[in-house]
Amino acid sequence: MNTASQSDSAGGGGRGSGGHGNTTDIAVVGFAHAPHVPETFGTTNGVEMLAPCFTELYAELGITKSDIDFWCSGSSDYLAGRAFSFISAIDSIGAVPPINESHVEMDAAWALYEAWVKLRTGQAETALVYGFGKASAGTLRQVLTLQTDPYLVAPLGPDSVSMAGLQARAGIDAGRWTEREMAEVAARAAANAAAKGGSATARTEQDVDKLLAAEYVADPFRAHDIAPITDGAAAIVLAVGDKARELRERPAWISGIAHYIDSPILGARDLTISDSTARAAKAAINGGATDFDIAELHTQFSHEELILARALGLNGSTRINPSGGPLSGNPMFAAGLERIGFAATEIFNGAANRALAHASSGPALQQNLVATLEARS
Structure with missing residues (x-):
């Protein structure tokens, strides 16, 4: 097992958060998610969204709650507007029999990383990872601002769209991408979402021209450049070795996973690249080989795909976000986990043999996780 090194790079670069490659015995065997809707009528602990996801997984895999050795969740108390919201979310699991569980205060892709580590240690054979967020319950941009650096960033009051806008403008001014390229990303995402994973060739130059004719909503962003925030939840089941083969005919084996973080100070890093993504991908x-069949990227703004594709070294043959990606639905604190789930689904159904999944957390692609998945005989 190889461990990603921990180091600082010059110019405010990232500190390694750890990673491991050549994992041969842990697979994604199940994935379910709640509908991407602007608003739900449930509570902020996500119970009403999570319970159907668990029921779907139990039925699909032929398991019960007692078959899960470890549970791990990702969410945000800031977003839920209550302390320990993840504790009340356990109501969706049930109190009896008792469970072994943990939680991360960020996107549930990092909960999957914790569960993966748990399985690597041999303390469990199965794990259920879930994430949830009810963005409609509060003022999302203000909430996310509270999670930025409390000394140098938060007092200025920049919201997530403003900080992403700075990044997009920096790339345009530096000649790294254009507004047309951003619109092409958005058009392809819309075409894929409409086709439910179909080919990106459905987009046309007329589609792109139409998008570019729209008014700015936050220069250089038009509406299509910004992911529509939705309420949502997602859940994934992991299993080890022969257990995975029992639960899924064609498991999506995790061949590598790593995450790195860049400086939270926007002025201390080059916003037109993503050093932490490149490091995570390398680990x-x-x-x-980097010739992945598909890549599911956590792109909450259109320009982010252009940054990530370069950082990941994706070639032109890789289909990016065949699910439509977050630009077609962005459930907070579950969208990163969904990228892993949608990538795994492509392997489940035989549409891909090798897949890459990416998740991000923090403003302007601050922290990034990369996982590689594959089918095996």
């Missing part, structure tokens, strides 16, 4: 891929 997760570990010298392997």
Whole structure:
């Protein structure tokens, strides 16, 4: 097992958060998610969204709650507007029999990383990872601002769209991408979402021109450049070795996973690149081939795909976000986990043999996780 090194790079670069490659015995075997809707009528602890996801997984895999050795969730008390919201979310699991569980205060993709580590230690054979967020319950931009650096960033009051806008403008001014390229990303995402994973060739130059004719909502962003925030929840089941083969005919084996973080100070890093994504990809891929069949990227703004594709070294043959990606539905604190789930689904159904999944947390692609998945005989 190879461990990603921990180091600082010059110019305010990222500190390694750890990663491991060449994982051969842990697989994604199940994935379910709640509908992407602007508003739900449930509570902020996500119970009403999570319970159907668990029921779907139990039925699909032929398991019960007692078959899960470890549970791990991702969410935000800031977003829920209550302390320990993840504790009340356990109501969706049930109190009896008792469970072994943990939680991360960020996107549930990082909960999956914790569960993966748990399975690597041999303390569990199965894990259920879930994430939830009810963005409609509060003022999202203000909430996310509270999670920025409390000394140098939060007092200025920048919201997530404003900070992403600074990044998009920096790339345009530096000649790294254009507004047309951003619109092409958005058009393809819309075409894929409409086709439910179909080919990106459905988009046309007329579609792109139409998008570019729209008014700015936050220069250089038009409406199509910003992911529509939705309420939502998602859940994934992991299993080890023979257990995975029992539960799924074609498991999505995790061949590598790593995450790194960049400086929270926007002025201390080059916003037109993503050093932490490149480091995570290097650790997760570990010298392997980069000709992935599909890549699910946590792109909450259109320009982010252009940054990530370069950082990940994706070639032109890789289908990006065949699910439509977050630009077609962005459930807070579950969208990153969904990227892993949608990538795994492509392997489940035989549409892909090798897939890459990416999740992000923090403003302007501050922290990034990369996972590689594959089918095996």
